[in-house]
Amino acid sequence: xxxxxxxxxxxxxxxxxxxxxxxxxxxxxxxxxxxxxxxxxxxxxxxxxxxxxxxxxxxxxxxxxxxxxxxxxxxxxxxxxxxxxxxxxxxxxxxxxxxxxxxxxxxxxxxxxxxxxxxxxxxxxxxxxxxxxxxxxxxxxxxxxxxxxxxxxxxxxxxxxxxxxxxxxxxxxxxxxxxxxxxxxxxxxxxxxxxxxxxxxxxxxxxxxxxxxxxxxxxxxxxxxxxxxxxxxxxxxxxxxxxxxxxxxxxxxxxxxxxxxxxxxxxxxxxxxxxxxxxxxxxxxxxxxxxxxxxxxxxxxxxxxxxxxxxxxxxxxxxxxxxxxxxxxxxxxxxxxxxxxxxxxxxxxxxxxxxxxxxxxxxxxxxxxxxxxxxxxxxxxxxxxxxxxxxxxxxxxxxxxxxxxxxxxxxxxxxxxxxxxxxxxxxxxxxxxxxxxxxxxxxxxxxxxxxxxxxxxxxxxxxxxxxxxx
Numbered sequence: 001x002x003x004x005x006x007x008x009x010x011x012x013x014x015x016x017x018x019x020x021x022x023x024x025x026x027x028x029x030x031x032x033x034x035x036x037x038x039x040x041x042x043x044x045x046x047x048x049x050x051x052x053x054x055x056x057x058x059x060x061x062x063x064x065x066x067x068x069x070x071x072x073x074x075x076x077x078x079x080x081x082x083x084x085x086x087x088x089x090x091x092x093x094x095x096x097x098x099x100x101x102x103x104x105x106x107x108x109x110x111x112x113x114x115x116x117x118x119x120x121x122x123x124x125x126x127x128x129x130x131x132x133x134x135x136x137x138x139x140x141x142x143x144x145x146x147x148x149x150x151x152x153x154x155x156x157x158x159x160x161x162x163x164x165x166x167x168x169x170x171x172x173x174x175x176x177x178x179x180x181x182x183x184x185x186x187x188x189x190x191x192x193x194x195x196x197x198x199x200x201x202x203x204x205x206x207x208x209x210x211x212x213x214x215x216x217x218x219x220x221x222x223x224x225x226x227x228x229x230x231x232x233x234x235x236x237x238x239x240x241x242x243x244x245x246x247x248x249x250x251x252x253x254x255x256x257x258x259x260x261x262x263x264x265x266x267x268x269x270x271x272x273x274x275x276x277x278x279x280x281x282x283x284x285x286x287x288x289x290x291x292x293x294x295x296x297x298x299x300x301x302x303x304x305x306x307x308x309x310x311x312x313x314x315x316x317x318x319x320x321x322x323x324x325x326x327x328x329x330x331x332x333x334x335x336x337x338x339x340x341x342x343x344x345x346x347x348x349x350x351x352x353x354x355x356x357x358x359x360x361x362x363x364x365x366x367x368x369x370x371x372x373x374x375x376x377x378x379x380x381x382x383x384x385x386x387x388x389x390x391x392x393x394x395x396x397x398x399x400x401x402x403x404x405x406x407x408x409x410x411x412x413x414x415x416x417x418x419x420x421x422x423x424x425x426x427x428x429x430x431x432x433x434x435x436x437x438x439x440x441x442x443x444x445x446x447x448x449x450x451x452x453x454x455x456x457x458x459x460x461x462x463x464x465x466x467x468x469x470x
Contacts (some may be wrong), residue, residue, distance in 0.1 A: 190307025
């Protein structure tokens with residue numbers, strides 16, 4: 001239950017083994033990192049999995065998932081402005097609830113970021129095939145574009161996009177942010193184009209019945225679609241590389257969530273209006289199919305597939321960045337091996353960290369199906385978000401006079417609602433997802449008690465709480 005004081009967390013900002021991270025990111029770049037990590041597979045791929053569950057009411061599912069994210073985003077914004085460090089909710093938990101809870105949160109973040117990179121990369125391969133088929137008339141053979149159990153042996157495109165992201169990330173935070181911004185602008189333009197063209201194909205009859213599977217279907221759809229909002233917290237992992245983190249992190253988190261939610265709802269409404277909801281089953285490149293059906297030409301489907309290839313690549317890029325920074329913070333605290341905190345003095349990036357994480361995620365993406373990856377990611381994220389809402393309440397009580405550049409409105413109702421929504425979403429996920437999650441937690445606890453607890457930098461140090469009581 002030992003806690004790490006907020007002042008220590010902030011003072012250590014940017015410090016690694018052999019070098020320091022560079023503060024070079026502006027608010028605009030932080031916002032683009034959040035949008036880059038969020039806007040992608042959820043709308044381009046997972047929409048095809050959620051629509052058969054919710055029917056035309058999938059737009060309502062997006063709103064519910066967005067509200068869940070919003071309550072947690074408010075808590076993230078307050079903590080990011082108060083504790084601007086790379087560890088995101090892991091660091092917030094360390095300062096408020098103690099090392100064990102922080103470890104559990106960090107372990108969930110590894111599930112959120114590391115596994116979602118793999119899930120997103122799998123979706124990238126689907127749109128790459130659409131693009132290749134539309135331009136060159138070829139498709140990647142299933143044997144090397146699908147994992148075992150889905151007709152193939154390895155998902156080679158998924159592995160390739162992760163390795164591409166790895167190369168860019170090794171160049172430095174500022175250079176990586178520029179590449180990410182270009183990709184984000186392209187994918188926003190692609191979705192706006194889809195809405196304009198898809199609007200011409202809307203048929204009113206496709207909206208009825210609105211909720212064929214009732215509130216249960218809407219809830220199940222929202223639980224699946226929550227995967228679409230994973231990543232808005234990516235800006236909080238850049239706390240040690242932002243120029244003015246206390247001011248810019250809260251703004252970037254909130255702005256990115258608003259932009260993403262508006263785009264999601266627009267695209268979902270157009271998509272289910274232009275194509276009967278029953279036909280989404282098994283369609284992982286639904287938006288490209290809609291573009292072809294509405295226009296009668298394959299050209300627009302190819303344009304959307306090209307935009308999706310760039311869009312999903314940017315998600316891989318931004319989420320992989322977030323994962324490396326979380327492990328950087330955990331390594332600095334001694335809870336994971338020191339290699340993850342080594343910083344290259346020339347580029348100011350944890351290059352060994354980037355390589356190790358990329359290879360791990362690449363293996364997952366190449367061998368595990370998308371559906372299981374998406375659900376496992378959602379439950380890990382929801383658990384971490386729930387802890388962030390708790391951390392806001394605890395820190396307000398423990399440190400009421402701490403300077404805060406952003407405060408949660410309607411406190412404590414908002415974080416309580418955030419916690420409640422997260423719990424509701426978690427219990428809407430299937431039993432098999434809970435079994436995977438329980439197994440992941442057991443492995444994490446074994447690692448903590450066998451490695452992290454003894455090697456923690458707080459091991460043997462006096463408890464801040466005990467010191468304060470003296």
